[in-house]
Amino acid sequence: AQTHLRYEEPTKWTASVAISRIEAAYPSVGTFQALAITGRSGGGDWSGRTAGVRVIGSAGTASVTADAFRAALGLRSTWWSVTSAPPRSTASMPRDLSADGLADALVPSGSSLWSLKYTGTMGFTAGTMSSAWSGLRLTAGIGPFDPDNLGDVVAATSDGNLWLYPGNASGTLDRGRTWIGSGWGSVDLIIPVGDLSGDGYTDFLGRFTDGSLRIYRGNGTGTVASLEKIGSGWQMFSQIAPGDFDGDGETDLVGVRKSDGRLVFYAGTGAGTVRAGVLADTTLDWRFASEVKGIGDLDGDGRDDLLIRRASDGALRVYSVTGTATVGTPAAAGTWSGTTSWAQ
Known part of the structure; x- marks a missing residue:
């Protein structure tokens, strides 16, 4: 062979x-x-x-x-x-969805899907990934999921179906879509997590309206290999962001608590689950941010950072996070004036 x-x-x-x-x-x-x-x-x-x-x-x-x-x-x-090689893809985190080697954030806007591409200097530029992005209820850029090792996107429709939109080498979505599964009507958030299960392939999480959190394990061929509930009570968070925030090579999660805006850190185990939550050592009320997203290691300290969009004026800020759930001083990263909620 x-x-x-x-x-x-x-x-x-x-x-x-x-x-x-x-x-x-x-x-x-x-x-x-x-x-x-x-x-x-x-x-x-x-x-x-x-x-x-x-x-x-x-x-x-x-x-x-x-x-x-x-x-x-x-x-x-x-x-x-x-x-x-044979035909499988392996996970990457953070996700490069625009094929430029850097992490991205996804922003649906009207009938289009945009990628906010990091410029390498604490700034972002916008590029169109698709101009036919309407009728989709949830969107998440999950990274390599089908056999070509390019960044892919999944989206749920209002009828409860989940679709895979394969990426290409130019960072656009022009290759049609393939059906992944049904039953997504009770999912209110899709969370990209890279290889959370430790088998080398891209996984993603679904949060259900009852607060349960479930892992959808990929197999590198564009389909879901298995589904497992890994937590409950996650309806307490208005936002959930993934990243390797403690620098150990495993995907972690942070959540913004609805009740008081506190940031809660969950360390990944490398086996498809996360450890008990730890409050970040800041009393900052994160509800000031309309978006809180994992964006990769932008400051070069070996730990992934958070990109936030301030609700009041659209200002973008990058916060570093350490393994002790410490949040650093924010760095300005431009503005985004659109009002549409971002994708994951």
Whole structure:
């Protein structure tokens, strides 16, 4: 069996790598299962040179730099994309939905879906992901969910169906949609969490109107592998945001409590659940923010940050969060004057 790679620049050609060579280079992973691109440099048709690679096997995973992978397998360069590996995608968090290598926030506006793309300098620019985004009740950018390792979006319709909108290398949604499942009429929030269950594949959470929180485990092929209730009482939160806020490599959650606006931190276990909530050490009433979103590590401290939109004037602010549930001083990040509620 072989894994097929396609090279982008400076010349386009294809190469096949025997799976036995990958297993020999990374014996700790056991039997080879999938190959994931975990980062790119930002330019070109596929967002540039490959920067990071995750080798997934029956016994575990190995995350290496693209240069190390190139040297181990004898590849010509790091300008390549996986065309079969076998056909599965692996999780990424934070989510790059606009294919520029940086985290994004999603904003439905009228019949369009916009992505707020981080500029790298505590600012954001808006780009259109779709101009046919009407009749959708809930939207969430969940990251790679189908077999191509590109950022995908899920959306629920008013009739209770959930649809997958696969992304492309240019950061738009022009590939149609596929049906995932029904019964989403009683879900009031979809939360993207990357690989919450620790199996290497993208998961997402659904909060039901009764306050129960359930994990939908992905399998890298664009479908849901299993569903499990992981909590109750989550109706107490007006907003819930994901991210690795303590820097341990696992997805955590923070929630804004409806009763007093306090921020509650839930550390991820890496096994599809979260630990008991801890109050953040700030008495700030977070109800001043119309949006609180996980946006990735914008300040470079190894922990993901929060992007908020102030309800009074649309000002955007970035807050750092540490593993002790400490919230740092906000940094200005522009404004967003639209009034539509953001997606997850």
